[in-house]
Amino acid sequence: MRDELMSDALCWELETQVTAEYADAAKVSEGFAFYCPHEVCLAKVHTATKKNTYFVAPDRHVRGCPNEARSTEASSQLGAPRIRSAQVRDVPVPNLLGQPPKLKPKPRAPTREELKQLASAVRGRPVLHPGTLEEVVDAWIRLAPEERHLRPLTIGTHTLTYATAFTFVRDLPRPCEVATLNLDARIVFGAVKVWPFKHMILIESWKKFLAETAATEVPLRLTLNQNETPEHIASFVGKGTTLFWHGVKPELSQNGSSLRFKVDFSSVYTGIVLRFDE
Numbered sequence: 001m002r003d004e005l006m007s008d009a010l011c012w013e014l015e016t017q018v019t020a021e022y023a024d025a026a027k028v029s030e031g032f033a034f035y036c037p038h039e040v041c042l043a044k045v046h047t048a049t050k051k052n053t054y055f056v057a058p059d060r061h062v063r064g065c066p067n068e069a070r071s072t073e074a075s076s077q078l079g080a081p082r083i084r085s086a087q088v089r090d091v092p093v094p095n096l097l098g099q100p101p102k103l104k105p106k107p108r109a110p111t112r113e114e115l116k117q118l119a120s121a122v123r124g125r126p127v128l129h130p131g132t133l134e135e136v137v138d139a140w141i142r143l144a145p146e147e148r149h150l151r152p153l154t155i156g157t158h159t160l161t162y163a164t165a166f167t168f169v170r171d172l173p174r175p176c177e178v179a180t181l182n183l184d185a186r187i188v189f190g191a192v193k194v195w196p197f198k199h200m201i202l203i204e205s206w207k208k209f210l211a212e213t214a215a216t217e218v219p220l221r222l223t224l225n226q227n228e229t230p231e232h233i234a235s236f237v238g239k240g241t242t243l244f245w246h247g248v249k250p251e252l253s254q255n256g257s258s259l260r261f262k263v264d265f266s267s268v269y270t271g272i273v274l275r276f277d278e
């Protein structure tokens with residue numbers, strides 16, 4: 001029996017375990033089927049949301065399943081863990097930055113034997129929880145430094161941890177060639193100054209980089225048109241700010257005085273995230 005809400009389940013279509021939060025987001029548009037991952041049980045489950053999002057089994061877990069809720073004994077309401085839903089669970093830490101894996105369409109529901117095989121094949125593997133760049137950055141901020149080494153994070157084909165996926169520009173040797181930053185596989189971060197200029201907001205890194213054809217090191221300078229910039233960006237003006245950037249390749253400006261790239265705020269997996277310095 002468990003004292004916590006059921007947070008992970010087998011997903012038949014994705015052939016892996018997924019978090020309740022991801023299952024809840026994914027099932028809006030897709031026909032996923034979820035099952036209790038314990039081989040003795042394999043009960044069909046679906047997500048429910050009160051204070052938390054979690055899995056419930058409408059037909060109950062088998063007796064003795066580790067996911068069997070204590071409250072189902074005392075309550076005649078099927079699968080309603082009423083006591084535990086009051087607990088607030090931590091936001092899951094994403095283990096994938098980017099698009100979730102493609103759905104593998106299944107022509108029919110799984111047999112018990114197929115589910116058993118899947119349950120045993122995925123046991124011990126990380127529970128899939130994809131995240132946007134913003135969610136991954138916020139998870140990194142929440143994690144204690146020593147915990148970052150223990151948390152896996154996949155970016156594209158790169159299997160990393162929260163410690164290895166993030167590069168602090170302050171730790172880079174000088175001069176730092178921008179081409180060596182590996183921006184498709186890393187999230188690079190460092191202090192920036194943010195200030196308004198006419199109808200623009202300018203963001204400039206304190207760190208300077210060497211670009212291929214530049215004679216000297218130059219900062220990264222982003223020019224945002226206020227009309228095309230989310231409102232919260234203006235709150236960073238004049239404050240101690242850290243810029244996180246990923247998946248975007250800076251190029252030398254025409255006059256050679258800075259590096260820049262076009263910021264696309266509709267892109268959720270690549271681009272920039274700003275956070276106040278702690």
Ligand SMILES: [Zn+2]
Nearest residue numbers: 036041061065
């Ligand atoms: Zn179960």
